Every structure is written in C-alpha cells, then in structure tokens.
Amino acid sequence: MCFMHTRLARHQTALSLTLFPLLLLLLSYGCASKGFYAQTPVTDQTLYKQLSQAPDTVDSVTVQAGSHYARGFLYRMFWGSRHRDAWAASITVPVLDFDSAKGGLEVEKLGGGMQTISASLVSGDGMTYALRTVDKRPEVRLPPILSSTFLANLVLDQTSSLHPYAPLVVAPLSEAAGVPHANPELVYVRPNEEALGEHKALLSDRLYMLEEKFNDRRALVGELEEALDIVGTKEMLARRYGHGNHHIDQLAFAKARLLDMLIGDRDRHEGQWEWAVYKQGGDYIYRPIPKDRDNAFFRFDDGLFSWLLSRRWAQRKFVTFHGDYRDVKALMIKSDYIDARALPEVTAQQFDSLARELQRGITDELIEEAVRQLPAAVYRLDGESLARKLKSRRDFLDGAARAFYEALAGKVLVLGTNEEDRFEVVRLTDEETEVTVRRKSDGKVTYRRVFLRSQTEKIALQGLSGDDLFEVRGHVRKGIHISLVGGDGQDEVKDTS
Structure with a gap:
C-alpha cells in the first residue's frame, strides 16, 4: 500500500510539473501588443490638444501613471493585481515650467538604466536635479521566436509590481531615520517641450519625479555641506581598498539597510548608492546616500503564477512587501556584493540598537503623515493598508535586524x-x-x-x-x-x- 501511495504521489508531482508549463504556454499564446503603452498619460484629450497647441495656457493636468497596466479578473487571478489600481488612478499634477522651476532648469545630460528614462538637470543656483519617469520601460530580452508573443507583454507588465508613488512616502520615513534622501515632486512635461532641445522627442509628454541629484560637489548643501565630495560606489571602493586611511561609516550604512528592510526595498545593489566624503583628522569617512526608491513596497505574489515564480526555489528575489518579514534573505540577494564590503564590522548588538532607534523614531503619527504624501486618489485606494503594513514591519524590525545580521555573520x-x-x-x-x-x-x-x-x-x-x-x-x-x-x-x- 505504501509503495502504491509513493508511486501515486510521484505521478501527481510529474503531472503537476507537466501541466504548469502547459498552462503558462496557453496564457502566453498570441501576439505581443504593438501598442502596449498608452499614447499619453493625460486623461482629457481636449486638454491634451490644448497642451500641444497653446502650452502656456495650461499649468496642471490630470494624468494616469500607467493605464496600460489595468487588467481583468482572469489575468489578475493568474498574474496578480499588484499595484495596478494605483497605476490607473487619475491624479492632478503641475506642468513643469523649465524657466521658473528651481530658478530655471536646463538639461545637462541624459541618464537612466535598463528601465528608467531620465535626465540630469542643473538649476539657476547650480544645484543638480534628476528628472525620472514614473513609468518604467524594461528591455525585453527574449529569444527571437518568443519576442513577438504574449511573453513580451508579460515582461513589460512587470512594472505593475512597483508602486508608482513609493518615493513620496519614503522621503519622510528617511528623514525620521536620519538617512539622507531626495525630496521628489510629481511633474508633467508637456508635449514637444522646447526647453528639452534635441531631447524633446524622447522626454516630452511624460509623468516624472523631479528630485535633487546627489552625485557631485554641487549637491553639498544642507546636511551635506560639511562633506568634501560625493562619489559613486565604484570610486568609493577603489579609495577604500587603495588606502588604509579611507573607511566606510558602517553603522550609517547598517541603519540605511534597515530602512530598506522596513520599506521592503529589494533592489539595493551597489549602483543604488552615492557616498558623501568627510575628513576626520587624517582619515576619510564615506557615508551612504541611497537613491532610486522604485522598488519600495514591491508587490508580486498575489497571482497564481507570480506566486509560484516568487518561491524560494524559483525567483526568490521577487519578494513582496507584507506586514511581516517573510524572507529577509530575499531582500539581500541584489545587495550581496555591497553588504559584504560595507558591513563586516557591525555586531549583533549594534544591529539591535539601530533597530530599536528606528522603532522609536518612526512613530505611528509619522507613518500616517508619510503615507498621506500619496496623491489623494491613490491614498484612498491603499493608503490605510500601506500605513498598517509599515507599522507592523516597524514593530517587527528588531527581529528582521537579527535575521539580517545572522545572514551576514x-x-x-x-x-x-x-x-x-x-x-x-x-x-x-x-x-x-x-x-x-x-x-x-x-x-x-x-x-x-x-x-x-x-x-x-x-x-x-x-x-x-x-x-x-x-x-x-x-x-x-x-x-x-x-x-x-x-x-x-x-x-x-x-x-x-
């Protein structure tokens, strides 16, 4: 009897492993959508026409960050609701006036990675800013035979796992934690924006986050004014290992990483940091400045297939933001390289102390105020849920800090x-x-x-x-x-x- 049960279990397992790819193939059958992305984020076509013909007469618009991520019941059942409702919510934002904003803004250079379109701007007073698209455009890297199938759309749809307005909430949480941060603002760039010059075809008619850019001496203002310089991680490590009098402020980095744990930011690789350089006696100290908060509040596992894909034996790095810490190690996968080099001195007691400090500083009132930074329509959708999860994760942060330490140790x-x-x-x-x-x-x-x-x-x-x-x-x-x-x-x- 036991032998028969064993054979039956093996048969069922084999059948399941066979059916899953078949189901995936059925859902992936068909052609990729040639017009996956919405033509414009502006919801009112009459106003959009006015923006094109008489741009100076419009100073604010109602937009949807990503109406193209809206999906029906069946698709959501298999691939998840994620943050689709927030992407499709209608919000009102100001139109960016390049001549008057921040004392006047000029494009310095284009930037961005595999997903984000961005531009570096310089203001009239010399401060640098980043203009980063709210919507992401991931590159589709599939074999040619699959590049024109529905699988290409699945890759583009992964952006729906990101919360479009997460950086607005992270800024006040960072302030309370004592972690340097940008102060993002939502802005819309009108069609054929002449101030963009040769870049207007690429950068016009988009919803952006406009925020300070901490990447060189021009950003040494406010709390950073005592620093000597700001450098990237590659340069920081070259100096750290090139000379015995260059050191990382490992406690400052540990605190910043615990904040990452709190907000569920799973994408903290070495390229996600700048470093403020200070001189103390004959030594140089490097303190972290986090950037690119796109992956805070990541949500992926609320569909059948996406739940399976995010298991520990599959794509573990796709860890979802819940009210508890279900997999601390998953939050460390993409930051393994920099964690190993910037945290080897921090003890368990120091992690415990930092966690308690954050628990005291990030109060219920502060969390509620931070979440209120979301656009009103988005707050009505998930503001209370987000605040509840943040409070719960704050309460469990000491346990997450210990798990983080144990994984590092x-x-x-x-x-x-x-x-x-x-x-x-x-x-x-x-x-x-x-x-x-x-x-x-x-x-x-x-x-x-x-x-x-x-x-x-x-x-x-x-x-x-x-x-x-x-x-x-x-x-x-x-x-x-x-x-x-x-x-x-x-x-x-x-x-x-």
Missing part, C-alpha cells in the same frame, strides 16, 4: 588594502575568535571584531596588493574556519594555532 569577508596590512587572528576560546587588521606602516588598527562560532561558519581574510602578514594563534579544540587569500605582494603566513 554566517560567512564574513575581511579585506585589506593595496598597502601593506597585518592580519591577526586569535582563537580566544572554542566559541570566540578575534580578528584584527593593522596598517604595517604605523600599527594603527583599521578593523577589529570578535566572532562567535555559534554565528559564524567562515571568515575569509583577503590581502590585496602590498606585502601582507597573516598571523593565526591560539590553542582551542574547535574554531571557526579561517580562509587566507594573499594578493599581489610577497605575503607571509605565521600559523601557531
């Missing part, structure tokens, strides 16, 4: 610099191992932490250039696995453990 990377470094590993007890990194030139400690075997499986010490020294000592019965990786210099290893 499992395998820790300790990097040296291109100068000569001395790595010291002391096995204190079976449970505790101390790691210290010093500059060989003057003996100054650049890294020190005591690791616990119950939390850490492996510590990887990696020298870069220079003649580095690795010392391991201490007599214990058990200990953490230590990996020593030399660099380009003449390295030396002394192991008396």
Whole structure:
C-alpha cells in the first residue's frame, strides 16, 4: 500500500510539473501588443490638444501613471493585481515650467538604466536635479521566436509590481531615520517641450519625479555641506581598498539597510548608492546616500503564477512587501556584493540598537503623515493598508535586524588594502575568535571584531596588493574556519594555532 501511495504521489508531482508549463504556454499564446503603452498619460484629450497647441495656457493636468497596466479578473487571478489600481488612478499634477522651476532648469545630460528614462538637470543656483519617469520601460530580452508573443507583454507588465508613488512616502520615513534622501515632486512635461532641445522627442509628454541629484560637489548643501565630495560606489571602493586611511561609516550604512528592510526595498545593489566624503583628522569617512526608491513596497505574489515564480526555489528575489518579514534573505540577494564590503564590522548588538532607534523614531503619527504624501486618489485606494503594513514591519524590525545580521555573520569577508596590512587572528576560546587588521606602516588598527562560532561558519581574510602578514594563534579544540587569500605582494603566513 505504501509503495502504491509513493508511486501515486510521484505521478501527481510529474503531472503537476507537466501541466504548469502547459498552462503558462496557453496564457502566453498570441501576439505581443504593438501598442502596449498608452499614447499619453493625460486623461482629457481636449486638454491634451490644448497642451500641444497653446502650452502656456495650461499649468496642471490630470494624468494616469500607467493605464496600460489595468487588467481583468482572469489575468489578475493568474498574474496578480499588484499595484495596478494605483497605476490607473487619475491624479492632478503641475506642468513643469523649465524657466521658473528651481530658478530655471536646463538639461545637462541624459541618464537612466535598463528601465528608467531620465535626465540630469542643473538649476539657476547650480544645484543638480534628476528628472525620472514614473513609468518604467524594461528591455525585453527574449529569444527571437518568443519576442513577438504574449511573453513580451508579460515582461513589460512587470512594472505593475512597483508602486508608482513609493518615493513620496519614503522621503519622510528617511528623514525620521536620519538617512539622507531626495525630496521628489510629481511633474508633467508637456508635449514637444522646447526647453528639452534635441531631447524633446524622447522626454516630452511624460509623468516624472523631479528630485535633487546627489552625485557631485554641487549637491553639498544642507546636511551635506560639511562633506568634501560625493562619489559613486565604484570610486568609493577603489579609495577604500587603495588606502588604509579611507573607511566606510558602517553603522550609517547598517541603519540605511534597515530602512530598506522596513520599506521592503529589494533592489539595493551597489549602483543604488552615492557616498558623501568627510575628513576626520587624517582619515576619510564615506557615508551612504541611497537613491532610486522604485522598488519600495514591491508587490508580486498575489497571482497564481507570480506566486509560484516568487518561491524560494524559483525567483526568490521577487519578494513582496507584507506586514511581516517573510524572507529577509530575499531582500539581500541584489545587495550581496555591497553588504559584504560595507558591513563586516557591525555586531549583533549594534544591529539591535539601530533597530530599536528606528522603532522609536518612526512613530505611528509619522507613518500616517508619510503615507498621506500619496496623491489623494491613490491614498484612498491603499493608503490605510500601506500605513498598517509599515507599522507592523516597524514593530517587527528588531527581529528582521537579527535575521539580517545572522545572514551576514554566517560567512564574513575581511579585506585589506593595496598597502601593506597585518592580519591577526586569535582563537580566544572554542566559541570566540578575534580578528584584527593593522596598517604595517604605523600599527594603527583599521578593523577589529570578535566572532562567535555559534554565528559564524567562515571568515575569509583577503590581502590585496602590498606585502601582507597573516598571523593565526591560539590553542582551542574547535574554531571557526579561517580562509587566507594573499594578493599581489610577497605575503607571509605565521600559523601557531
């Protein structure tokens, strides 16, 4: 009987694995829509005509950020409701007047990644701004045989998982957390906007977020005025590992990453950060400035197929914003590289302390005020639900912080610099191992932490250039696995453990 049950279970599993691709194929059958995107976000065609013919007579318009994401019951059942209603909501926004806004705005250059169309603007007072489209246009990368099928539309439809107005809510939450942030404003750029010059065909007739751009010295104002410069992550890491007196403010980065956890921002790779540079004595300190909050409040798993695709054994990174933290590790997938390099010193106690600080600072009243920054029509749709989830996640943030720490602590990377470094590993007890990194030139400690075997499986010490020294000592019965990786210099290893 047991054998028959086993065979039946295997048969059912095989049948399920066969039916799922067939169902997916059936839903994907057909041609891709040639006009997937709406012709214009403006809802009133009479007003749209007026904008084209007499642009100076219109100072505000009613728009829909993405009416093309609206779907019927059957489609939503399989692929989810996501944030479709927010995308289709009608909201009123000002028309951007390039001559008067911010003292006058001029296009400096085009930007954007694989999804966002954007432009860098400079104002009359020299401050830089980013003009970023609210709607995203992801590139469709499918085999030629599939590029003209309904699957292409599924790729374009993934933008519906993003909340179109999330950055408006994130700004006041960031302010309360003490994390640097832009202050986005919704604006519409009229058709054939002459101020855009050669770029008007690409940039006109779109709904945008207009926000400060923190990417060079021109943005050193307000809370950043004491900084020396602003650099990107690539430059920051080159300096950090090129010289022993350049350091990341790891507690500041840890706090910013906990804010990411709170808002469910799953897309925090190294390109999503700028770094303010400060000088303290003879050292240079780099403090993070988050940017691009498009993935806050990401919602993906409320359809049958999208739920299956977001499982841990599938596309785990598509983690949905719920009232609790169902998969902290999924929120770390895209930030693995920068987390490993910017957080190796932060202890469990420090994560706990930062989480409690955020819990105290982000009050119910502040969350409600932040969510009220949504356009009125959108707030009526999901404002109360969003506030409720944020309050719940705030209350559970200490648990998420501990899970975040434990995931980081499992395998820790300790990097040296291109100068000569001395790595010291002391096995204190079976449970505790101390790691210290010093500059060989003057003996100054650049890294020190005591690791616990119950939390850490492996510590990887990696020298870069220079003649580095690795010392391991201490007599214990058990200990953490230590990996020593030399660099380009003449390295030396002394192991008396």
